[in-house]
Amino acid sequence: MQVVEFFYGMVTATEVAYYAYIYSVVSPEHYQKVSGYCRSVTLVAYTAASVLGQVLVSLANLSYFYLHVISLASVSVAFFFSLFLPMPKKSMFFHAKPNKETPQKLPRENAVLGETQKDHKELGNQLSSPRPNNVALGVFVQWFLDLKECYSSKHLFYWSLWWAFSTAGFNQVLNYVQILWDFKAPSQSSTIYNGAVEALATFGGAIAAFTVGYMKVNWDLLGELALGIFSAADAGSLFLMHFTANIWVCYASLLIFKSSYMLLITIAA
Numbered sequence: 001m002q003v004v005e006f007f008y009g010m011v012t013a014t015e016v017a018y019y020a021y022i023y024s025v026v027s028p029e030h031y032q033k034v035s036g037y038c039r040s041v042t043l044v045a046y047t048a049a050s051v052l053g054q055v056l057v058s059l060a061n062l063s064y065f066y067l068h069v070i071s072l073a074s075v076s077v078a079f080f081f082s083l084f085l086p087m088p089k090k091s092m093f094f095h096a097k098p099n100k101e102t103p104q105k106l107p108r109e110n111a112v113l114g115e116t117q118k119d120h121k122e123l124g125n126q127l128s129s130p131r132p133n134n135v136a137l138g139v140f141v142q143w144f145l146d147l148k149e150c151y152s153s154k155h156l157f158y159w160s161l162w163w164a165f166s167t168a169g170f171n172q173v174l175n176y177v178q179i180l181w182d183f184k185a186p187s188q189s190s191t192i193y194n195g196a197v198e199a200l201a202t203f204g205g206a207i208a209a210f211t212v213g214y215m216k217v218n219w220d221l222l223g224e225l226a227l228g229i230f231s232a233a234d235a236g237s238l239f240l241m242h243f244t245a246n247i248w249v250c251y252a253s254l255l256i257f258k259s260s261y262m263l264l265i266t267i268a269a
Contacts, residue, residue, distance in 0.1 A: 024088040036213020043206035054195025185247040205262030
């Protein structure tokens, strides 16, 4: 189990890298749509996998071992195709070509503090004719200024903090919800619909993620309100899963939890 968790952590880290890659190959005006597209297509694929798993177990009486084999083959194919993705032609942070007159501005909609702009201008002047022994130092200075610029925005700080905690919580829920369900309705004496429920919950999340891509909402104004409302819905669904003895209520709670989480994580992206 510890080995499984280690590799799951590696996969989760590469997922972050995949999403960062998307934002480096499209222009900022398309960020909202590609966020919805990428998240929803991933969830639709997860839905198909859940349905396939349920069908193979329920109708074909397939051993769980073969589900593991199918999963390993699938991620291996995905890894192979990732090697052929086109390389970004620009970088959001590094290898920029600053101008002496105009400081480099990153493609963000957040307001940039005046003092940060001044720092970037000074750095741009230094890096326009870098000396070999200062290149590495310049990169670290650029990185520090980018971090300072990013987290000077309280909105970005709130959403980043929520992203970190909620992703950890979401992974915990996914890891332990199957154990909870088996406690509420033991598989030895109950009909199991875990795969079907996972499929429905994920498909609901896919619809929510896709919808976000087309919502005309000022997230600076309403983002924190949405954050509070849907986080409360997530927390309520978890408490409901814990206190109820009815497996169907547990299933419904997961539907609410996963849809709300996917909606918020897409907005955060």
